[in-house]
Amino acid sequence: MSKEERNLPSHIAIIMDGNGRWAKQRGLKRTEGHKRGAEVFREICQYCTDIGIRYVTFYAFSTENWKRSKMEVSAIMNLLRKYLDEMFQRAEENEEAGYCIRFIGSREGMPKDIVKMMDTVESRTSDKSTTYINVAVNYGGRAEITQAVRDIAQGVKDGSISIEDIDEDMISRGLYTAGQPDPDLIIRPSGEYRLSNYLLWQSAYSEIYIDDVLWPDYTPADLDRAIEEYSKRNRRFGGV
Numbered sequence: 001m002s003k004e005e006r007n008l009p010s011h012i013a014i015i016m017d018g019n020g021r022w023a024k025q026r027g028l029k030r031t032e033g034h035k036r037g038a039e040v041f042r043e044i045c046q047y048c049t050d051i052g053i054r055y056v057t058f059y060a061f062s063t064e065n066w067k068r069s070k071m072e073v074s075a076i077m078n079l080l081r082k083y084l085d086e087m088f089q090r091a092e093e094n095e096e097a098g099y100c101i102r103f104i105g106s107r108e109g110m111p112k113d114i115v116k117m118m119d120t121v122e123s124r125t126s127d128k129s130t131t132y133i134n135v136a137v138n139y140g141g142r143a144e145i146t147q148a149v150r151d152i153a154q155g156v157k158d159g160s161i162s163i164e165d166i167d168e169d170m171i172s173r174g175l176y177t178a179g180q181p182d183p184d185l186i187i188r189p190s191g192e193y194r195l196s197n198y199l200l201w202q203s204a205y206s207e208i209y210i211d212d213v214l215w216p217d218y219t220p221a222d223l224d225r226a227i228e229e230y231s232k233r234n235r236r237f238g239g240v
């Protein structure tokens with residue numbers, strides 16, 4: 001079946017949830033759940049590329065996640081370091097695969113070495129366009145909108161923007177996802193019915209799919225199921 005016949009979403013956003021519960025069920029430390037979660041992240045990135053999903057956004061670390069124990073935060077940061085390091089080691093492979101990688105979220109408060117690596121990976125992959133992968137790190141939807149509003153207010157103050165020019169497009173252009181389509185489908189594994197401050201502006205018309213599977217157990221077959229369900233839904237965007 002062709003991509004159009006399958007009605008594939010252009011942009012899938014995923015909340016990688018359930019790592020802690022997965023570890024607890026096995027009598028393991030929470031950090032083991034994140035470790036397995038990071039592996040699943042790689043598998044699902046690859047699968048999305050294989051089946052032709054253009055944009056994929058993963059929620060890796062929220063602005064609220066700093067409240068977790070020091071040990072857990074540092075374990076997640078180390079997984080990110082490892083991933084970024086791999087991006088350097090496999091620069092050629094990634095180039096061939098055509099990944100354009102972006103880290104969405106605030107760089108403020110992030111370890112300096114990680115910020116440096118993120119900037120380098122972004123600039124090295126910025127001219128690629130087969131699959132756009134956004135990794136949300138130190139990300140909060142409300143903070144993102146607040147920043148966009150501040151930037152616009154600054155523009156009004158210095159006279160470069162007039163109030164009449166402020167519209168939805170201008171706000172969209174001020175977000176980390178500027179220039180990208182809004183997510184068609186948001187997937188949340190682990191059975192929670194919340195957006196948790198994820199892509200609040202961008203999710204206005206997204207279809208939401210909740211799955212009981214915990215993220216470390218998530219497989220391409222689970223993603224297929226979500227896409228299948230999405231393809232049957234009738235999106236009306238407020239119309240009839």
Ligand code: FPP
Binds near residue numbers: 062083
């Ligand atoms: C939510 O599960 C998961 C997180 C807060 C962290 C997700 C991070 C990763 C999968 C690793 C990131 C690394 C890369 C390379 C992107 P939870 O801990 O809230 O699970 P619980 O609800 O069961 O406690």
